[in-house]
Amino acid sequence: MDVFSNLMLGLATAATLENLSYCLIGTVLGTAVGVLPGLGPSTTIALLLPFTFALGPTPSLIMLAGIYYGAQYGGSTTAILLNLPGEPSSAVTALDGYQMAKQGRAGHALAVAALGSFFAGTVATFVIVLFAPVMTSLALEFGPAEYFSLIVLGLIFSVALAHGSVVRALAMVVLGLVLSLVGNDVTSGEARFTFGRLELAEGINFVTLSVGFFGVAEILRNLETEGAEGTATKIIGRLLPSWPDLRRCVGPVLRGTALGSVLGILPGGGALLSSFASYSLEKKLSKTPGEFGKGAIEGVAGPEAANNAGAQTSFIPMLTLGLPANAVMAMMVGAMVIQGIVPGPNVATEQPALFWGLIVSMWIGNLMLLVLNLPLVGLWARMMTIPYTWLFPAILTFSAIGIYSLNGNVFDLYALCLSGVLGYVLLRLGCEPAPFLLGFVLGPMLEEHMRRALLLSFGHPSVFVTRPISAGLLILALLALLAVALPAIARKRSKVFAE
Amino acid sequence: MRTTGRQLKAGGIFVAIGAFFLATALLTLDIGSTLRMGAGFMPVLLSCLLIALGIGVVLERAGEDEVEARPIPWRGLAFITLAPLLFALTVKGLGLAPALLGLIATSSLASRMMSLTQVLIVTAVLLAISLLVFSYVLGLPYPLFALSAG
Amino acid sequence: MKRFWTVTCALAFALALSPAQAWEPKKPIRVIIGYGAGGSTDAIGRLMLKKIEEQKGWKFIVENKSGAQGALAAIEVKNAPADGSVLGLLSTGNFALDPFLTKSSQYMPEDLDYVGTIGKIEYALIAAKDAPYNNLAELAAHTKKNGPISFSSTGKILDLAMERVSDKLGIAFVSAPTSGSAQSLQLVLGGHANVTISGGVHVPYVQSGKLKVIAVMTGARADYAPEVGTSLEQGGGFSIENYFLLVAPKNLPADARKAIADAIDDAVKSPEIGDYAAKTFNTRVNLGAKGSTDDVMAQSRAWREWLPNSKLAK
Numbered sequence: 001m002d003v004f005s006n007l008m009l010g011l012a013t014a015a016t017l018e019n020l021s022y023c024l025i026g027t028v029l030g031t032a033v034g035v036l037p038g039l040g041p042s043t044t045i046a047l048l049l050p051f052t053f054a055l056g057p058t059p060s061l062i063m064l065a066g067i068y069y070g071a072q073y074g075g076s077t078t079a080i081l082l083n084l085p086g087e088p089s090s091a092v093t094a095l096d097g098y099q100m101a102k103q104g105r106a107g108h109a110l111a112v113a114a115l116g117s118f119f120a121g122t123v124a125t126f127v128i129v130l131f132a133p134v135m136t137s138l139a140l141e142f143g144p145a146e147y148f149s150l151i152v153l154g155l156i157f158s159v160a161l162a163h164g165s166v167v168r169a170l171a172m173v174v175l176g177l178v179l180s181l182v183g184n185d186v187t188s189g190e191a192r193f194t195f196g197r198l199e200l201a202e203g204i205n206f207v208t209l210s211v212g213f214f215g216v217a218e219i220l221r222n223l224e225t226e227g228a229e230g231t232a233t234k235i236i237g238r239l240l241p242s243w244p245d246l247r248r249c250v251g252p253v254l255r256g257t258a259l260g261s262v263l264g265i266l267p268g269g270g271a272l273l274s275s276f277a278s279y280s281l282e283k284k285l286s287k288t289p290g291e292f293g294k295g296a297i298e299g300v301a302g303p304e305a306a307n308n309a310g311a312q313t314s315f316i317p318m319l320t321l322g323l324p325a326n327a328v329m330a331m332m333v334g335a336m337v338i339q340g341i342v343p344g345p346n347v348a349t350e351q352p353a354l355f356w357g358l359i360v361s362m363w364i365g366n367l368m369l370l371v372l373n374l375p376l377v378g379l380w381a382r383m384m385t386i387p388y389t390w391l392f393p394a395i396l397t398f399s400a401i402g403i404y405s406l407n408g409n410v411f412d413l414y415a416l417c418l419s420g421v422l423g424y425v426l427l428r429l430g431c432e433p434a435p436f437l438l439g440f441v442l443g444p445m446l447e448e449h450m451r452r453a454l455l456l457s458f459g460h461p462s463v464f465v466t467r468p469i470s471a472g473l474l475i476l477a478l479l480a481l482l483a484v485a486l487p488a489i490a491r492k493r494s495k496v497f498a499e
Numbered sequence: 500m501r502t503t504g505r506q507l508k509a510g511g512i513f514v515a516i517g518a519f520f521l522a523t524a525l526l527t528l529d530i531g532s533t534l535r536m537g538a539g540f541m542p543v544l545l546s547c548l549l550i551a552l553g554i555g556v557v558l559e560r561a562g563e564d565e566v567e568a569r570p571i572p573w574r575g576l577a578f579i580t581l582a583p584l585l586f587a588l589t590v591k592g593l594g595l596a597p598a599l600l601g602l603i604a605t606s607s608l609a610s611r612m613m614s615l616t617q618v619l620i621v622t623a624v625l626l627a628i629s630l631l632v633f634s635y636v637l638g639l640p641y642p643l644f645a646l647s648a649g
Numbered sequence: 650m651k652r653f654w655t656v657t658c659a660l661a662f663a664l665a666l667s668p669a670q671a672w673e674p675k676k677p678i679r680v681i682i683g684y685g686a687g688g689s690t691d692a693i694g695r696l697m698l699k700k701i702e703e704q705k706g707w708k709f710i711v712e713n714k715s716g717a718q719g720a721l722a723a724i725e726v727k728n729a730p731a732d733g734s735v736l737g738l739l740s741t742g743n744f745a746l747d748p749f750l751t752k753s754s755q756y757m758p759e760d761l762d763y764v765g766t767i768g769k770i771e772y773a774l775i776a777a778k779d780a781p782y783n784n785l786a787e788l789a790a791h792t793k794k795n796g797p798i799s800f801s802s803t804g805k806i807l808d809l810a811m812e813r814v815s816d817k818l819g820i821a822f823v824s825a826p827t828s829g830s831a832q833s834l835q836l837v838l839g840g841h842a843n844v845t846i847s848g849g850v851h852v853p854y855v856q857s858g859k860l861k862v863i864a865v866m867t868g869a870r871a872d873y874a875p876e877v878g879t880s881l882e883q884g885g886g887f888s889i890e891n892y893f894l895l896v897a898p899k900n901l902p903a904d905a906r907k908a909i910a911d912a913i914d915d916a917v918k919s920p921e922i923g924d925y926a927a928k929t930f931n932t933r934v935n936l937g938a939k940g941s942t943d944d945v946m947a948q949s950r951a952w953r954e955w956l957p958n959s960k961l962a963k
Contacts (some may be wrong), residue, residue, distance in 0.1 A: 046686040100660035143841035166560045171513045172551035178520050178545050184717060187826050189805060190538040193523055197749060201717035217581060223575035226612055251738045331686050338692045340928045344853035393607040393621055397629055400583045400602055405639050413587035417580045429509035447541045455840055456799045
């Protein structure tokens with residue numbers, strides 16, 4: 001079958017009234033839960049899974065996919081407006097997006113995120129259509145050694161997420177890695193640092209840490225200056241970005257889309273790595289790297305495009321190999337199984353209408369998101385004008401319920417308090433949370449892949465440098481480390497960033 | 500070379516956390532060897548690295564923004580930490596609605612700028628919204644009032 | 650309205666048939682599933698609960714608690730009131746094996762009531778199509794000549810199964826644990842690991858010729874690869890009998906236990922569960938309350954006897 005007839009089949013499937021409405025329901029619902037801190041797509045999909053019994057396979061998958069990328073979208077909104085990243089990739093968006101919002105440019109950040117995401121989603125859809133088989137075999141080439149090296153590279157990149165001291169950023173990365181060790185060790189099954197608490201067996205919850213280190217710490221930060229100045233933000237100038245603003249984003253969006261499309265196919269963190277690889281890249285290429293972290297529009301546009309492209313292409317391993325890229329996709333695989341479709345290499349040939357219908361519906365869903373959300377940008381931006389004193393009890397309340405609903409465990413709430421205080425203290429001491437969160441997310445994968453690679457190579461550490469892809473990635477990581485460390489050694493680093 | 504108080508504190512936190520994890524790992528976990536790593540291998544490696552970086556933070560040349568200008572909002576800190584704790588302690592025993600009431604009221608007290616009337620308004624509005632969104636629309640499986648449920 | 654009539658009819662029918670008043674749940678039954686939402690256990694479990702809702706008019710609230718390899722779910726069921734208001738869905742290995750693998754398990758197989766099974770997981774030892782061995786004997790010969798093979802393992806029970814068969818036949822292997830069967834499959838498909846034991850997800854790949862079956866790891870040969878012998882036939886001396894297992898708190902009242910066991914049995918007999926099990930390459934089977942209790946106890950005795958010989962279980 002050629003590309004054109006595949007697309008036509010997909011369009012014919014996705015454009016029925018039933019499928020269009022489920023796509024709409026999914027995207028709206030996804031956006032809504034994405035906006036609520038703590039309540040991510042996985043909670044929602046778990047709640048909704050029983051309802052999909054009644055639907056056919058195609059509408060139910062279209063709806064679940066809609067929830068997934070709708071939630072990504074909603075998550076960016078919360079990250080930009082409230083500095084509350086509900087998932088790892090939004091932590092990157094929060095860096096500059098929230099600063100822009102504080103400066104009264106929330107509308108610009110939101111609009112650029114929406115447009116960048118839509119563009120990336122469109123390109124990624126075509127990437128799936130044209131290259132799915134090729135990319136599948138590339139994903140299979142990635143063994144434990146390659147993953148390990150890719151993650152090392154990602155960790156080095158994450159240093160660029162902080163401004164100021166390299167040593168502090170590295171220390172925060174390693175702090176994240178250390179805290180990620182809590183919980184049962186995947187390789188041996190042994191409990192580590194759980195002190196007999198079963199709640200810790202699966203490790204510390206990401207959302208808990210993220211809300212603590214970003215959300216709660218930011219609330220406390222804002223309470224510092226309370227009363228000294230007007231806490232409400234005023235919208236500066238026009239609501240939507242101007243042409244020169246948009247032109248600045250063209251390059252970042254294009255590069256982000258490319259990064260996301262390629263890295264998205266790697267199950268487990270591929271899409272996430274792409275969003276901060278994009279951030280580091282834009283900071284490196286920028287003529288004014290000092291603006292990053294202080295409201296650089298490129299720092300929103302690039303990572304958002306990368307993340308959305310990655311979210312899209314991460315469907316490739318799920319559809320062609322039955323390999324879920326993350327918890328949400330695992331549930332979608334479950335939904336397919338419930339509908340009697342066994343995910344794997346046969347889906348595209350045995351269920352072409354479902355396969356292509358889903359892909360086309362992802363593009364339609366992205367279009368819907370754009371149409372729905374651009375008018376909402378003004379409304380969201382105006383939310384920033386609510387006095388902060390009125391806003392923060394809501395942030396804390398929604399976060400607490402969201403976190404409680406993850407597992408129904410009050411233990412997670414104690415962890416929230418603790419991580420909020422620790423995050424605030426570290427922030428006061430000039431240690432920024434973004435590298436920490438990424439270390440925390442990538443930590444388990446780093447160890448798992450390293451140990452798996454060594455086991456599978458019967459204990460030969462040379463596996464990391466004898467496999468070409470792995471060696472290449474490690475060389476890149478070394479170069480990246482030199483690139484961030486050298487200016488700091490050569491001259492006073494703060495001067496570089498003072499510009 | 501001059502070391503500021505902030506560097507000392509930040510480095511101290513990293514060293515302390517690193518030392519805590521290192522000690523726990525050495526006491527409770529099997530380290531193994533490079534050939535066959537035990538569960539304790541990475542913890543020992545990473546906590547040593549954290550301690551080293553903590554020392555690095557202290558020794559690093561200070562930047563020019565190394566000043567703690569703003570006061571710590573003690574009142575905020577107290578109430579913001581207390582609110583989720585209160586929620587955690589009451590949600591199982593009393594149910595979602597009373598626990599939320601405590602959570603919202605306590606957290607709105609964190610601000611010095613809120614008058615009593617404002618606290619009441621914020622509490623009422625937020626309570627209504629959260630119950631509507633979480634219990635009614637999303638249907639989270641937690642009872643509103645727990646005393647009646649067996 | 651239609652539902653109302655179904656429920657009423659079902660109730661009337663039940664009342665007419667039973668001499669004494671049959672037990673009915675007074676409120677929705679909480680079902681704690683020890684695996685993540687969307688996993689194979691979750692999927693077949695939800696399908697069965699939906700069937701019971703249709704057949705009996707009961708209501709269920711499903712919670713997924715996958716923490717600590719199902720231990721959290723098992724402990725929660727153990728500590729719940731024994732009145733039929735809480736059930737758990739896990740697998741045989743969670744009770745017959747897992748409690749003996751940790752020094753301080755907070756539950757033991759005797760701590761719970763077993764009320765039935767939905768199906769049996771059909772495991773197979775698989776390798777890439779071009780691997781230079783086709784059965785266990787050839788695998789043993791291969792490792793004697795070329796050194797150990799790598800085994801990608803998804804869960805302790807599969808690790809120990811591989812160890813038992815290997816000890817018997819002299820296969821040398823190194824085990825690399827993964828966190829999911831899809832991941833293990835990827836390692837074998839990509840040539841990163843030599844073999845893995847998989848429960849169903851491999852079948853499409855066997856059919857499309859990317860993977861081959863070395864041995865069926867359960868008691869009977871598989872329809873999709875009828876020419877491959879079971880590990881018992883090939884002299885491996887062990888087969889994995891792992892069921893989707895329904896559990897309840899200890900000392901359930903007899904009437905509740907019987908009503909629940911009957912409800913499960915009726916649901917498992919339905920054509921939907923049969924179709925579904927066939928599509929996911931598992932076998933539909935309900936051992937019943939007594940049968941599943943006996944099975945868990947027998948398997949736990951067998952594991953306890955064998956565990957001291959194991960090098961992989963610490």
